Amino acid sequence: MYVKIFMIPGREYMIKLFWSCFIIMLALSGCGWDGTPTRNNDFIPLTSIEITAVSQTIAAHTSTKLTVTGNFSGLFTRDITDQATWTSNDATVANFAIASVPSRVTGLIPGNAVLTATVGSVSSTFNLTVSSATITTVTVTPAAPSLAQGLSTQFSASGTFSDLTTQDLTFDATWASSATTVATVSDAVASKGLVQTLTVGTSTISATFDGVSGSTLLTVTAPALQSIAVSTTNSPVLSLSSATFKATGSYSDGSTADITAQAAWSSSNTGVATIASGGAAKTLSQGTTTITASLDGISGTSSLKVTGGKLSGITLSAANITMVNGNMTLVKDIAVRMTATGTFDNGSSRDITGAVEWSTGSSTIATVTTPGGNLAWLTPLASNSTTVSAKSGTLTATTNLTVTALTLQSITFSPGSINLAVGTSAPLKVTGTFSGGTTQDVTFSSTWSSNTAAASVGNTGLAKGVVSGDSAGSATISASYGGLTITAPVTVVTRTLQSLALNAAVTFSVAAGNQVAFTATANYSDSTSQDVTEDTVWTIDKPGVAILADSVNQPGQAVGVDSGSATLTASFGGKTQTLTVTVP
Structure with missing residues (x-):
């Protein structure tokens, strides 16, 4: 009969076991997996x-x-x-x-x-x-090297001795350069044989030991491109907008240069954004892409984030013109402003007039011109029917246009008179009445003038009919169209600005890709007020969060870009008003 006896380890045994494990852990803590120390060891003894x-x-x-x-x-x-x-x-x-x-x-x-x-x-x-072997030959390497201006490299010297042995003499030789304006070579103990190129040219680099010399001819070439930095002033950006990229090259001589025009540009995801020569990128849909600039085998990259969704629909409209079932009728030779509004798959909508391709079915009947920004003018040229289209990618919106030739009967102003504070402006509208009772806005087809310095009136583009109060006094504004002329009186007065008010809460929320319009109202000491949206200077401090839609053609309108908060500032007449625009 066998009896198994189990011994419980004693206290002394357990203490020894603990300390053995502790020492092993400390030893391993100073080593990597391959036994190489990961830090200086001050515990395991050197044996x-x-x-x-x-x-x-x-x-x-x-x-x-x-x-x-x-x-x-x-x-x-x-x-x-x-x-x-x-x-x-x-x-x-x-x-x-x-x-x-x-x-x-x-x-x-x-x-x-x-x-x-x-x-x-x-x-x-x-x-x-x-x-006791003596030196017979000295060889300098690399042999006949070519090195770009501004670079440095290590040269080596090896010696062959009388006993046919070879030995590294880099440290023991005396180094010299024949053209120190082209390149220098160090003879200092800490950096013997280190060559620094200075200017384009050639220099003989020599190493001498015990009276025996060896040399090599160094050719210094023009500064070589070392790296490319790609940058952009706006990221993230909205879909169906543009971004400008810049490529800066760093050269071997320490100089930098703008190489945007010389570089080849590419986008890693052309469904998100494409980029053309000169660094001009066009964004298409929401996502992220890598923009690359390449030159002479060197590349640099930058990430571009696009927000605002993917375009899902386009709607066309004409200023002051009613469309019926996608059809509109215009009087010949009277230009109207066209707008393309985009709807996106994230539920947002915004003006994309400047981002679409405009066309007409017949350029002899009507044409569309795009001066810039969110501005497009449709001009009917001949009595007939055609189509007006706006296209982006695979999406196209089309409206039917009928052009009629009618006889002008009269023109009228709206409003009939204007009262302005100095430094402000207000629009006048001219409506033409044609044969058959047809009416149409002819403001932008009229010729405008003012008779005094108290007020001036715009006569080009969107400024047509906009009256500015320049100094206290009275003026008569004239508008001429189709051989008819009408006038409107303008009174310009000096008022003391008390405050500036915006038509929104202190904090305003707008979804990414959505466009919102703000208005600014000037409140004066005589208890009068005036809309000064067009005269106000608008700014947004964080374009990565929100941007101004079109500061020239759509003052006071902003678009959400990406999540965050930005400050919208309105400045007029020495007064400033701000509000926080939040993009969830």
């Missing part, structure tokens, strides 16, 4: 060291660098050369004479020397033989 060199024999007057490898209790090894102190048993044969490189030994005369390295209490020796 031995080994001295190594390229060769145990060197020629007199040359030197070699020694390396010390420490073994730490058999657990790991590492280079500890910088911790060693050195001695030679015969300083007349070989000695450590270079203070800045204490591990480099120089052979002085033929013979043997025992070199000792000591780290703490651990020592090791190395037997060095100094031969």
